[in-house]
Amino acid sequence: MPESKFFFVSAVPLLHSGLVRERAAYFKEKNEVRKRLKGIPFFTLPIYAPQNFVFSSRHSFRTMHIGASWHLARLLRRIDPDVVHCRSYHATYAALQLRERLGKKYKVIFDARGVWSAEVALKRNFPEEGKNYKFLLNLEKWIVEKSDATISVSPQMGRYFENLGCNRSACIYLSAPVDKFEKLSSSAPKEKEPQAIALVYLGTLGVDTWHKPSELVALYKHLVALVGRVRLKIITMSNHGALLKQLEALGLCDVEIVSTKSIEELAAELGGMDIGVLSYFKPKTKNERLLSSVVMAVKTAEYLAAGLPILVNKYCGGAAEVVSTNSVGIAYNPDTFEEITEHALNSLRTGGAQQRSVFIAKDLFDRSANAQRYAKTYRQVVS
Secondary structure (H helix, E strand, C coil), X not given: CCCCCCCEEEEEEEECHXXXXXXXXXXXXXXXXXXXXXXCCEEEEEEEEEHHHHCCCCCCHHHHXXXXXXXXXXXXXXXXXXXXXXXXXXXXXXXXXXXXXXXXCCEEXXXXXXXXXXXXXXXXCCCCCCHHHHHHHHHHHHHHHHCCEEEECCHHHHHHHXXXXXXXXXXXCCCECXXXXXXXXXXXXXXXXXXCEEEEEECCXXXXXXXXXXXXXXXXXXXXXXXXXXXXXXXXXXCHHHHHHHHHHCCXXXXXXXXXXXXXXXXXXXXXXXXXXXXXXXXCCHHXXXXXXXXXXXXXXXXXXXXXXXXXXXXXXXXXXXXXXXXXXXXXXXXXXXXXXXXXXXXXXXXXXXXXXXXXXXXXXXXXXXXXXXXXXXXXXXX
């Protein structure tokens, strides 16, 4: 949109996980963001509360906005925007409140990324009939109804917000540098054993997460029983030593665990592999099932961009729908694995699934294509 001017605004709690985890490196990362934005002005606003207040009760929610809304109001008066694109519930709440208070006419785009009401209720153990959960649901409905457009990262998430009465709905999947993955992974040296399936798991893995080692091991053992030889690589920033002990306790000893620090390194590690894995977990509660049904992980895009069809737990809803709808893998039942047969596996290695995976990655997850989708939404809300 060369005819338009853009601003990038980041509101950050004074005490947050990035600062605790990365310390001085956090400020270096902020400078890298400024460099990538080039001529786009980048503003940071303070939030006078610790990050854990993001997961709010009906009493603590507004404390995130004390003081921070004053800084944002000053900035909005200065910029006088036509569209405010908000990448969280808190940001959308702030933009909507200030639009009314300042008498502005800018359009608000709610870009959810997840179902925050269910996330908070699960994290804080709010009962479904309790006042806190009802507060979150009412707040969510108010945000959806007041926003001029709602963007979702999966069709299931879009349907959820449509049922709440959103004014305009758009599904724009997560973005990835698809061309870079395709080029770098295809040029990586091929070191796979001819008769072995080269399986790769990417991302967080741990007993205290939704990405359970037990689910990955169960899938691995099913594949070994099915085809005999399976080579497993895990690419993760999780603690390698602790993870290895967890895997060994589950009876898995023959595994390669690596970490990567750049797209180039990640693409090289994905090169030469056959199939990507999203083993996930088995949801049990209402909110777990809701969150699982709408989830979309960026590793979905990275696998496909590298030409890897995916074996995905059917409860990993957004990814499972992409895989099933576009025939770029197998969405399986983690209790039976009945969908994963030797014939089905062979078709992922020889039936054009790799080329189809790259095509789907370009169609759904490419950064440039998604920029066009965002631009279309901006134009629609101001027309």
